[in-house]
Every structure is written in structure tokens, then in C-alpha cells.
Amino acid sequence: MFRWGVLSTAKIGREQLLPAIVDSENGVLSAIASRDLSKARALADRFGARHAFGSYEDLLASKEIDGVYIPLPTSQHVEWAAKAIEAGKHVLVEKPLALDAKDIPPLIKLRDQKKVLVCEAFMVVYHPQWIKVRDLIAGGAIGRLRHVQGAFSYYNVDPKNMRNQLDLGGGALPDIGVYPTVSTRFSTGKEPLRVQATIERDKTFGTDIYSSIRADFGDFELSFYLSTQMAARQVMVFHGEKGFIEVFAPFNAGLYDHHRVELHNQNHTEAQVFRFPGTQQYRLECEAFVRAAQGGKDRVFTLEESVLNQKVIDATFRAGNKDGWEPV
Helix, strand or coil: CEEEEEECCCHHHHHHHHHHHHHCCCEEEEEEECCCHHHHHHHHHHHCCCEEECCHHHHHHCCCCCEEEECCCHHHHHHHHHHHHHCCCEEEECCCCCCCHHHCHHHHHHHHHHCCCEEECCHHHHCHHHHHHHHHHHCCCCCCEEEEEEEEEEECCCCCCHHHCHHHCCCHHHHHHHHHHHHHHHHHCCCCCEEEEEEEECCCCCCEEEEEEEEECCCCEEEEEEECEEEEEEEEEEEECCEEEEECCCCCCCCCCCCEEEEEECCCCCEEEEECCCCCHHHHHHHHHHHHHCCCCCCCCCHHHHHHHHHHHHHHHHHCCCCCCEEC
16 A cells, blocks of 8 residues: 655645545555644544644655655745655656746756656646546537636635745636636647636635636637636536536536536537546546555656646746736
8 A cells, every 4th residue: 555644734735635545445545744742632532633733844864755746835845855866766746847838847856866646736647537527528428619618716814825825826817717717728739839828816715716817728718717716617618619618627526516517519418427426536536646645557647748737837937917918
């Protein structure tokens, strides 16, 4: 069994990844680390981990750990990913991995030197609903793809939440803008050439709280909006000449809506509904990561893909400061 260690007691870990690791078929939760040892011990006891550490360094030095999951604040992802790689651990790090694409190539070099697996935690690419979307598009189910439309929003004005703290990497684009981008790239196998964007920032927090984005993929266009201060909504629609595909809970299936994909024909007279009840995308992510780390052939989200996705986010921020198109 692959022995996992987790750096921090962050909410995403407590609510999603730790349960996924515990439920997985090929991994075991071995240790939790926190700068507050009592918090680490309490979470370790809650999830049955044998070890608790009062520092991240102590966990990385442990011989009881094969790989780590890093759900630290975004601004600390690159730093601790690098330290974990140096320690010879496989690394699954929360998205976004970086706040600038240029910070990722040094991790690629380090990964290759240490011969470990390092992945950004995009759970959506492991969900069968997105594999279905990709296969439908590739199989010509909607004919020529012309437009992708998306939305991702929630309401959060808590000043203590890291999503509202600029120095920790908060903001809508880093937190959720990555999802319409990565799911479109995954489903189509295409990369955007240029982007346009309108970005609004919170006057108190300084973080981006609303964006309207248009991305030119050459053969088709992606348009989507994001917000951290609007009513919760998620949707992705892939519109082609012969039909369209709608994903009703594209990123948090089971929370925003059911695990459901609908394929409609050209005249809207027929529809196929694909359901994936009970799918645990975080568990699938963890199991695929472990198999790949142990030499399997599972497809995982590579650091090279992380560079491409982050370039889109970087270009979007630049586009928000000008009129017209910004090249990716």
C-alpha cells in the first residue's frame, strides 16, 4: 500500500482528499503534519493515521511516507512541492500549483532529477463524466464544435478565507478559473491561442471577484464567467453543428447537481442522458496517482499540462488590463 502524508489540516483535505485516501484501494493515510501538533494529532486520530508531526519538515524526513498531498495556501504550493520532491517523495499538490507559469519548469527539472511523480490535483480529469464528454466530441456526436460556454461561481466574503487574501494567492481566477480552462482543454485536446477578459476586483480584498473571459481556440471559442461573490452556479456546454453536450455539475458533481451529462441532437428532438451516480472523483484521482507512482500506465495530469493551463490564466490576467486580444 502507498503511504500518504498530508501537509496541513486544510479544509479541502479534511473534507475531500483525506476521506478519498482512506477509502482508496491502493493507499493508506500514514501521517498528518501541522505547525500545531495538537491539530495534526487530532486529525490523524480522526482518520486513523499512525503518525502526527508538528512540522512539515519532519513529515518529509519520515521514512514512513511514500508520497504527500499538499493543500497549503496557493502561495506556498511551489515552495513545498519543491521541498517534497527534494525529499524523494511523490507529490500531489492542490490547484493552482503556481501563480505564474514560469515557476513550474524548475519543478519539472527537479522531478526528473529525483525520478518521482508530481501532479497538480485536477480531480475532474479522472471523473468518468469528463471522459464521456471527451469521447463524445472525438466521436463526432455533435459534429464540428463551434462554441463552449461555461460558468463557475459561489458567494464568499469572509476576510479570513484564503480565497479573499491576495498575498496567499486568493481570487476567482486562481481558485476556479482553472476549471473551465482545464476541462475544455481536456475534452477537446486543443490549446487556446489568445484571450480577452474583463476583470473586477474587490476594493477591500484586492482579489479578482468577477471575470468574463473569451478564449480563441482557433476551431472554436470558449466563453465563461467566474465569480466569488455571486450565487453558486456551475455549468459547461459544448455546442456543435449537429448537437450540444451539457454538463450540469462539471466540477463539483454531487454538490451543485447530479453526475449528469446530456447529449442533444441538432433539432432538440432527441436527448441521451448519461449518469454516473456515486462517482468519487477524488478517490479516482488518488488511486490513479498511486498506480502511476508505482509504475502503472494510468493517465495523470502532468506538470507539462500544468504549464499550459497556467499560461492561459496568466494571459487572462494580462488581458484584463487592456482592450483587445492577449496572446497565450
